[in-house]
Amino acid sequence: MADADLLSAPVFELGPLTITNTxxxxxxxxxxxxxxSWQLSRRLRSEPGALQTAVEGVVSTIHEAVAAVAxxxxxxxxxFIASLWIxxxxxxxxxxxxxxxxxxxxxxATAALAFxxxxxxxxxxxxxxGLKVYLRHYLSPSPILLPFHIIxxxxxxxxxxxxxxxxxxxxxxxAMLILLVAGFLAPVPILMLHVIEALVQAYIFGMLALIYVxxxxxxxxxxxxxxx
Amino acid sequence: MELSWSTFVLEIINFLVLVWILKRFLYRPxxxxxxxxxxxxxxxxxxxxxxxxxxxxxxxxxxxxxxxWERERQQARATLARELDAxxxxxxAELQGALQTERDKAQAADAHRQADAQRKMEQTALxxxxxxxxxxxxxxxxxDTEARLIDLAIGELQDLPDDRISALHNSYGKMPGAIxxxxxxxxxxxxxxxxxxxxxxxxxxxxxLQFRQxxxxxxxxxxAVGTWALGLNLRDELAGFAELSHAE
Numbered sequence: 001m002a003d004a005d006l007l008s009a010p011v012f013e014l015g016p017l018t019i020t021n022t023x024x025x026x027x028x029x030x031x032x033x034x035x036x037s038w039q040l041s042r043r044l045r046s047e048p049g050a051l052q053t054a055v056e057g058v059v060s061t062i063h064e065a066v067a068a069v070a071x072x073x074x075x076x077x078x079x080f081i082a083s084l085w086i087x088x089x090x091x092x093x094x095x096x097x098x099x100x101x102x103x104x105x106x107x108x109a110t111a112a113l114a115f116x117x118x119x120x121x122x123x124x125x126x127x128x129x130g131l132k133v134y135l136r137h138y139l140s141p142s143p144i145l146l147p148f149h150i151i152x153x154x155x156x157x158x159x160x161x162x163x164x165x166x167x168x169x170x171x172x173x174x175a176m177l178i179l180l181v182a183g184f185l186a187p188v189p190i191l192m193l194h195v196i197e198a199l200v201q202a203y204i205f206g207m208l209a210l211i212y213v214x215x216x217x218x219x220x221x222x223x224x225x226x227x228x
Numbered sequence: 229m230e231l232s233w234s235t236f237v238l239e240i241i242n243f244l245v246l247v248w249i250l251k252r253f254l255y256r257p258x259x260x261x262x263x264x265x266x267x268x269x270x271x272x273x274x275x276x277x278x279x280x281x282x283x284x285x286x287x288x289x290x291x292x293x294x295x296x297w298e299r300e301r302q303q304a305r306a307t308l309a310r311e312l313d314a315x316x317x318x319x320x321a322e323l324q325g326a327l328q329t330e331r332d333k334a335q336a337a338d339a340h341r342q343a344d345a346q347r348k349m350e351q352t353a354l355x356x357x358x359x360x361x362x363x364x365x366x367x368x369x370x371x372d373t374e375a376r377l378i379d380l381a382i383g384e385l386q387d388l389p390d391d392r393i394s395a396l397h398n399s400y401g402k403m404p405g406a407i408x409x410x411x412x413x414x415x416x417x418x419x420x421x422x423x424x425x426x427x428x429x430x431x432x433x434x435x436x437l438q439f440r441q442x443x444x445x446x447x448x449x450x451x452a453v454g455t456w457a458l459g460l461n462l463r464d465e466l467a468g469f470a471e472l473s474h475a476e
Contacts, residue, residue, distance in 0.1 A: 008235060017234040026242045033246065037253035044261045046268070052261075059258045079251040087246055103239070108232040112239035 008106045022106040029090050029103070058086075065207075070214035073128065077213050080120055084113070085206040088164070092198030095172050096191060102198075105169040107161065114161035117209040118153065125216035134216070160208060167201050358470045362446075365462045369447035371413045373462070377448035378411070378419055381460040385426035393430045396456055407435055410442040410450040412461065427451070 008020040040055060048056060062082045067074040088104065095102030103109045125134045138149045171194045178187040388396075407427060409415075415423065424437055431453060442450070448461025459465075 008232065017238065018232065019238070020232060020235050022232075022235050023238045023242065026239060030242060030246050030249065034249045034253060037250060041253050041257040044257050046261065046265055048261075055254075056258055056262055059255065060262060063259070079247055079255055082255060083243070083247040083250045086250065087243065106232075106235060108235035109239045111231060112236045113243060115236070116240055116243055 008101075008108065020106070020108075021101060022103045022109050025094060025100060026091070026103045026109070029087065029094060033086070033090065066210060069210050070217060073124070073214065073217050076127075077120075077124055077210070077217075081206055081210045081213070084117075084209055085202055088113075088202035088205055089199060092168055092202055093195065095168065095198070096194060102168050102172065104164050104201075105172050107165045110165040110168075111161040113164070113205070114157045117160060117212060118157040120209070121153075121212045121216040124213050128217045156208075156212065160205065164201055164205050167197060171197055355470065358466055361469070362462075362466050365446055365466065369412070369462055371447075373447040374411060374413050374449070375416070375419060377460050377462075378415060378423060381449050381451070381458065382419075382422050382426045384460070385423075385430060385458075388430060396430060396453070405435070406438045407431060408452045409437060409439050410445060410452075411439070412441065412443050412445040412447050414441060415439060415449070423449070 008022040010018045010020050011024050012019050040052065044052060059082070062085055063074065063078055066078045066081050070077060091103045091109075093102075094100050095105060104113075122134070128134075138146050171190070175187040175190045175194060178190055409423065409427075420439065427437065435453075444463055446462035446466075448459075448463075448465075450461055450464065451458040
């Protein structure tokens with residue numbers, strides 16, 4: 001029973017693709033986010049109400065955080081980092097809904113996000129200064145460090161995926177075990193811890209992604225200056 | 229804890245779709261609203277700064293005007309003070325002049341009043357003196373006094389110069405009928421003879437002499453030849469003395 005609750009379960013088949021409850025939950029999250037964003041975008045006013053003020057506060061805060069780390073590339077990477085934060089907060093908290101499971105308790109989902117971060121790091125780095133200049137930083141300060149750079153890229157991506165997966169899955173597992181052992185309302189403190197942990201893990205994942213992406217872009221930016 | 233490649237791929241696609249949705253329906257509109265509001269705020273701030281600069285300019289302009297007005301006021305006040313001083317000095321000089329004039333007038337009036345008072349006092353003293361002398365002479369006068377006065381009259385008639393005699397002749401006009409000789413007491417004969425002799429030297433002999441007594445003369449003689457008269461008696465002398473005091 002524990003395996004059935006903790007692991008993602010296939011819901012239906014779509015050709016060669018197996019649609020799991022993780023993907024369905026993600027679709028639901030995307031749909032809700034799209035619906036709310038669409039409704040909000042239609043009701044934006046110059047003099048904001050409470051909801052618009054809250055949303056503007058969230059967006060402005062994320063923008064300022066991105067600008068603080070990568071001031072020159074903030075506009076370019078802001079949508080990606082902000083989407084990571086928003087999606088991870090919602091996805092992590094979705095586990096609190098009875099009958100639902102957080103998509104991030106699935107290693108496939110966290111690995112997909114970590115892989116997207118991995119690709120984004122190189123994508124934004126190459127777009128900033130070109131392929132040659134970007135690849136050259138793997139050979140600096142010495143070509144001997146190239147294997148370590150490659151290992152670092154892989155391990156940090158794996159760590160990114162496993163960290164989020166492990167934390168969220170362990171939280172859900174702890175809550176389920178307490179519910180089984182102690183009964184109704186007993187896991188409430190754990191659920192409150194879940195809220196905090198969900199926010200913290202979303203912040204950590206998004207901030208690490210931001211640092212990786214900004215590092216890939218700024219390393220290429222600083223090198224020509226030092227070479228000059 | 230298997231890795232589902234379908235989930236892996238679909239999650240990648242899902243996330244990319246979510247990025248697009250959020251960028252299209254959330255980030256762009258919200259950031260545009262924020263940018264518009266920020267632009268509005270910056271415009272308001274710029275307008276406020278412009279207004280502030282204008283206000284400062286106006287303030288400096290008004291301060292300059294106030295300074296100019298203050299300077300002009302000080303100059304006007306100094307000019308007014310000078311004019312007031314000059315006017316005050318002029319009026320003070322005029323007042324001092326008027327006061328001096330009034331003072332002179334008062335001094336003159338006082339001197340005139342004192343002179344009048346002194347003159348009145350003198351007249352009063354003279355009048356009292358005349359009354360005293362009249363009273364004294366009324367008490368002291370007698371035949372002897374008259375005799376001496378008649379002797380003085382005889383002397384004066386005898387020593388009368390020619391021009392006086394001719395003037396006498398001219399003064400009484402046509403020849404009077406008589407010469408009236410008045411005396412307070414009866415003139416002794418000898419003295420009367422000498423008097424007639426002295427009168428005859430200056431008056432023709434065809435004019436008669438009339439002697440009579442007049443106690444009002446107190447002592448002495450009064451000779452009247454027409455309109456001409458010679459008085460050498462105490463009454464006429466006292467009257468002359470009194471007239472002399474009035475004339476002074």
